[in-house]
Each structure stands twice: as C-alpha cells, then as structure tokens.
Amino acid sequence: MTPILFLILLFASVPIAFVLALTALWYIYDSGNLVLYDSYAQQIFSGVENYGLLAIPLFILTGELMNEGGMTQRLVRAARVFVGGFRGGLAYINLLANMFMAAIIGSAASQIAVMSRAMVPAMTKEGYDPGFSAATTAAGGLLAPVIPPSMLFVIYGVLAQLPIGDLFIAGIIPGLIMAAAFFVVVALIGLAQDFPAGEWMTLTQAARALRDALPAFLIPLAIVGGILFGIATPTESAAVASLIAFAVGWLIYREIDPRDLGRLFVRTATNSSLVIFMIAAANVFGWVVVYEELPQKLAAFISTVTSDPFTFLLIVNACLLFVGMLIDGIAALILVTPILLPIAVNTYGINPFQFGVVISLNLVLGLLTPPVGVGLYIASAMSGVRPFTIFTALWPFLLAVAGVLILLSYFPILSTALI
Amino acid sequence: MLHRASHFWARVEIFLAAALAASITGLILLNVVTRAAGNAIYWVDEAAIYAMVWMSFLAASAAIHYRSAISVTLINEVLPDHARRWLTRFVDLVLFVFACLMVWICLRWFMPWQLMQAGWDVKAFQGQTFNFIYAEPTNTIGIRKVWIWLVMPLFTLGALLHATANLFHPGRAAQVEAAE
Numbered sequence: 254m255t256p257i258l259f260l261i262l263l264f265a266s267v268p269i270a271f272v273l274a275l276t277a278l279w280y281i282y283d284s285g286n287l288v289l290y291d292s293y294a295q296q297i298f299s300g301v302e303n304y305g306l307l308a309i310p311l312f313i314l315t316g317e318l319m320n321e322g323g324m325t326q327r328l329v330r331a332a333r334v335f336v337g338g339f340r341g342g343l344a345y346i347n348l349l350a351n352m353f354m355a356a357i358i359g360s361a362a363s364q365i366a367v368m369s370r371a372m373v374p375a376m377t378k379e380g381y382d383p384g385f386s387a388a389t390t391a392a393g394g395l396l397a398p399v400i401p402p403s404m405l406f407v408i409y410g411v412l413a414q415l416p417i418g419d420l421f422i423a424g425i426i427p428g429l430i431m432a433a434a435f436f437v438v439v440a441l442i443g444l445a446q447d448f449p450a451g452e453w454m455t456l457t458q459a460a461r462a463l464r465d466a467l468p469a470f471l472i473p474l475a476i477v478g479g480i481l482f483g484i485a486t487p488t489e490s491a492a493v494a495s496l497i498a499f500a501v502g503w504l505i506y507r508e509i510d511p512r513d514l515g516r517l518f519v520r521t522a523t524n525s526s527l528v529i530f531m532i533a534a535a536n537v538f539g540w541v542v543v544y545e546e547l548p549q550k551l552a553a554f555i556s557t558v559t560s561d562p563f564t565f566l567l568i569v570n571a572c573l574l575f576v577g578m579l580i581d582g583i584a585a586l587i588l589v590t591p592i593l594l595p596i597a598v599n600t601y602g603i604n605p606f607q608f609g610v611v612i613s614l615n616l617v618l619g620l621l622t623p624p625v626g627v628g629l630y631i632a633s634a635m636s637g638v639r640p641f642t643i644f645t646a647l648w649p650f651l652l653a654v655a656g657v658l659i660l661l662s663y664f665p666i667l668s669t670a671l672i
Numbered sequence: 673m674l675h676r677a678s679h680f681w682a683r684v685e686i687f688l689a690a691a692l693a694a695s696i697t698g699l700i701l702l703n704v705v706t707r708a709a710g711n712a713i714y715w716v717d718e719a720a721i722y723a724m725v726w727m728s729f730l731a732a733s734a735a736i737h738y739r740s741a742i743s744v745t746l747i748n749e750v751l752p753d754h755a756r757r758w759l760t761r762f763v764d765l766v767l768f769v770f771a772c773l774m775v776w777i778c779l780r781w782f783m784p785w786q787l788m789q790a791g792w793d794v795k796a797f798q799g800q801t802f803n804f805i806y807a808e809p810t811n812t813i814g815i816r817k818v819w820i821w822l823v824m825p826l827f828t829l830g831a832l833l834h835a836t837a838n839l840f841h842p843g844r845a846a847q848v849e850a851a852e
Contacts, residue, residue: 262766264746265763266743266746266763267743267766269744294774294778301724301725302722304721307700307724310693314697489700493704519686521693522689523686523740525728526729526730527731527732527735530729530732
C-alpha cells in the first residue's frame with residue numbers, strides 16, 4: 254500500500270516534500286510502529302540541522318549577486334579573448350564562458366537561464382542556427398553541477414555523509430572532460446555546418462576585456478582555492494564568494510545597489526527553502542527506506558543479475574536516466590541516494606565519490622530531456638526557441654554526456670585522482 | 673478574509689525568511705573573520721544552522737500559499753482544463769490533511785495540556801510523561817532547544833492557515849499573485 258500511495262501522490266503533482274512526509278506518516282501507521290509519531294517532527298527538524306547545508310543559500314545568493322552585478326557579459330568578453338578568432342568562435346566562447354560560470358554558479362537551471370539570455374541572441378544575430386545556439390548554451394549549463402561549486406554535490410555530501418570539499422574536488426576532472434567533449438562536439442558540428450567566421454580582438458581590446466573580467470575571476474579563485482588549500486570550508490568559501498560578488502558588482506562594476514539586496518535575499522530564502530525542506534522531508538522518508546530494508550532487497554535482486562561494479566553502474570545509469578526524465582534532478586537525488594549508495598558501496602565496493610559524481614551528472618541530464626526537462630523549457634523561454642527545436646539540436650551533446658558517464662563509470666580514478 | 677490572512681502571513685514568513693538568509697550570510701562571514709583573526713566565536717556555527725532551519729520552514733509554509741513547491745507535473749500538464757482543476761483541488765486537500773496531521777504530531781511532541789496539568793512544572797511533567805523536550809539544551813547558544821524547535825509548531829500553524837485558505841480559494845489566484 255505504501256508504494257501505491259507514494260506513486261499516486263507523486264503523480265497527482267503533490268509537492269515532492271509533502272509526498273515524502275505523507276508517505277512516511279502512512280508507513281508508520283501501516284507498520285504499527287506508532288511510537289515513531291512522537292519523534293516525527295523532531296526527525297524532520299534534525300534532517301536539516303546540518304552545517305554543510307548552509308552552503309545552499311550562500312551559493313544561491315552568490316549566483317543571484319553575480320547575475321545582477323554584470324559579471325556575465327564580462328566573463329563572455331574574457332572568453333572571446335581566448336577562442337573568439339576561430340571559425341565558429343561564438344560557439345566556443347559560449348562553452349568557455351559556461352565553464353567560467355560553472356566555477357561560480359552551482360545550479361544548472363540558473364546557469365542555463367543566465368546564459369541563454371546572454372548568448373543565444375548574440376549567436377543568432379551572427380548567423381548561427383537558433384536551435385544550435387540554444388542547444389550549445391543548454392549543454393554548457395550541464396557543467397554547473399560538475400565543476401565546483403555544485404548544489405548537487407552539497408546535497409549528495411549531506412546525504413552520503415561525505416566531506417563536501419572533497420566532493421567538489423572530485424568534480425574537477427570530470428568537469429574538464431565534459432567541457433572538452435563539448436568542444437569536440439561543436440568542432441564536429443562545425444565540419445558539417447558552415448559556422449560564421451570569428452574575429453580575434455586587438456591587443457588593447459583583449460587587455461581591456463581581461464582586466465574587466467579580473468574581479469569576477471576572484472570568485473572561483475576564492476571558492477576552489479579556499480577548499481583546495483583547506484583554508485575554508487565550502488560553506489565559508491560560499492559566504493566569501495557572495496561577499497566578493499556583492500563588492501565587485503557594487504563598487505567596481507557599479508551595477509548593483511545595496512537597496513537591491515532585500516529582493517535578492519527574498520529570492521535566496523524562497524529558492525533554498527524549496528531544496529532544504531525537501532531534504533527535511535526525505536529524512537522521515539528515510540525511515541521507510543531503512544525499516545523496509547529497500548537497499549538490501551534491491552541489492553539481492555541486482556546481485557543476481559551482475560556481480561561486476563561497472564555493469565552495476567551501467568544499470569544504475571540507465572535507470573536514473575529514466576528517473577531523471579520524470580523527476581527534478583535534486584528531488585531524484587534525494588530519493589535515490591539513500592537506496593542506491595549502500596548497495597554501490599557495500600555490495601559492489603564502488604568509491605562513494607565516484608558514485609556521487611556519476612549519479613549527479615546523470616540526474617542533471619534529465620534537465621534537458623523531455624517530458625520534464627526543466628532546463629529545456631528555461632532555455633526555450635529565455636531564448637524564444639521552441640523546446641522541440643532545441644532538443645533536436647541537442648542530441649549530439651547528450652550523446653557526449655552519455656559517453657562521459659560511461660567513461661566515469663569505468664575509470665574511478667577520474668573522480669578520485671585529486672582527492 | 674481567510675485568504676487575506678493567509679496572504680498577509682505568507683508575506684510575513686517570506687520577510688522573516690529573507691532576514692534570516694541575510695543573517696546566515698552575516699554569521700558565516702563573521703566566523704571567517706574572527707577565525708582568521710585567531711579569535712573564533714564558538715556559538716556562530718550553531719546559530720547559523722538554526723537560522724537556516726527557521727528560514728527553510730518559514731519559507732516552506734509560505735510556498736503552500738503561493739503553490740510554488742517543486743512537484744512532478746507530468747500528468748497535470750497533459751490533462752484537460754477541467755480535470756486539471758480537480759487535480760489541483762485534490763492537492764489542496766492533501767496538503768490540508770497533512771497540516772492537520774502535523775497539528776496532532778506537534779501536540780504529541782510538545783504535550784502542552786500535560787504540561788499545563790503539571791502546573792507548568794517541567795520536572796513534574798517529565799516525571800509523568802518521560803518527555804524531555806523542555807529540558808534539552810542547545811550545544812553552544814545557551815538557551816533551551818525547545819525555543820528553536822518552536823519553528824515546527826509555527827510551520828504547522830502557517831501550513832494549516834495556508835492550506836485551509838487554499839481550500840476555500842481554489843484556482844490560480846495565488847500563482848498570479850506570486851508572479852506579480
């Protein structure tokens with residue numbers, strides 16, 4: 254009965270946090286373990302009483318501040334210095350600027366929103382196919398949750414009880430591989446289509462573009478550097494990054510006003526609460542998972558199919574691609590981590606960092622696949638290109654990500670080398 | 673009337689949540705500065721965590737009013753208008769039931785009647801109920817944890833208000849409001 258109730262509520266579009274909380278309430282009733290009701294509210298509370306989660310509002314705030322503070326255009330111009338002169342220059346600029354942004358923003362959805370607005374009109378104006386422009390931008394957004402900082406890694410780290418700083422570092426090599434794969438995809442498409450010619454900047458223009466973007470580069474430096482050298486926790490780096498973003502936007506670029514801060518904090522509070530409340534509810538839902546021994550049962554079933562970790566990861570990838578198509582990536586991560594992680598680590602001996610990188614990247618792919626591809630709709634809304642048109646231009650990128658996923662599943666060293 | 677009360681309370685919740693978001697940023701930055709100066713303040717981390725929990729639950733309650741929480745809208749989107757309205761009403765009803773259950777759960781946890789019967793004497797209350805909620809301390813802040821836990825009944829009452837108002841005020845009004 255519990256699974257049926259869960260599915261009915263979920264597909265009746267009851268908010269996911271309440272689906273989790275109500276399923277747990279029903280399960281307690283069903284199992285007769287009524288004493289659990291006494292600690293139910295306390296359990297929800299303690300689910301988010303966690304230092305690591307503080308990074309979520311802070312990273313959201315940094316993204317908002319950066320958005321308002323005029324850093325996006327400057328990063329795009331800085332990217333132009335490096336790749337602007339190649340044939341198809343703007344497509345490469347798009348990807349490179351997405352890499353810079355990914356080192357500041359931790360969420361694919363917000364990065365796709367920002368970049369679609371900035372890049373797609375510019376690309377179509379220079380004669381690129383609109384579908385291709387929007388698809389390149391949307392694919393570039395997938396770098397956000399892999400290149401640190403990453404909201405998904407914060408959530409996975411809290412659920413898996415792993416150090417979030419190490420998870421961030423684990424994402425660096427996979428993020429670079431993914432970016433390289435996207436550059437190859439764009440180059441291959443360029444062989445088939447005739448991209449507009451690019452133009453190199455003059456030396457003075459290049460120097461000015463780099464100087465303008467320099468303050469913006471402080472942010473990734475503060476985040477990654479702080480964590481890499483053990484100076485600050487990810488939470489503290491996020492706070493410092495938000496302070497830098499505010500100071501640069503206010504004092505240097507002069508595009509942000511302290512009076513805007515109230516509005517930004519409202520958006521920060523509402524957006525981060527959506528995620529944190531879901532994690533709170535997942536904590537009581539965890540009772541269902543634990544008492545029903547879901548991981549053990551699933552493990553017993555899967556281990557009759559294969560004993561090979563790589564095959565297991567392939568099966569997980571296939572299942573999660575399907576899950577990611579139906580459910581929001583963060584919600585899906587909250588749902589599947591408590592079930593799949595014990596199997597991956599205990600039954601198959603998979604490194605938890607590798608597992609986190611693989612499932613996070615996998616679930617975020619769901620942002621760009623119909624029917625529930627939020628990222629697709631955001632890119633469409635921001636760029637004015639129809640979702641279907643974007644999707645048809647997107648498949649080479651999706652194929653590339655699938656390839657990267659297989660690579661990451663086969664070689665654990667790609668995720669664990671830097672830790 | 674009920675809807676206006678719900679709307680007003682949602683705005684209060686969002687205002688408080690935003691203020692708490694600001695204080696989280698301030699507290700963590702304070703921690704960075706004081707630690708760099710070799711003089712870390714020990715209670716800052718715990719205070720920041722509680723500020724975050726309060727922020728999350730207050731804004732989560734307001735999200736019921738704005739109908740803005742994340743859900744799987746797969747079926748919702750393919751339904752004809754008429755059926756979709758019924759589905760939305762069903763969701764409103766489910767949230768109302770949840771809010772009522774939370775009231776009951778908070779009563780089981782805080783046991784206000786039993787505390788009153790014990791003459792507000794916490795020791796006597798604990799002896800009778802073996803419920804130690806009023807004795808639990810916080811680690812570093814120096815107040816009883818029950819003050820922090822109060823966000824749960826606050827969330828519950830907010831959720832109940834918004835869910836009830838939504839029952840009597842169906843449709844897209846709240847979403848339009850949020851968009852504005």
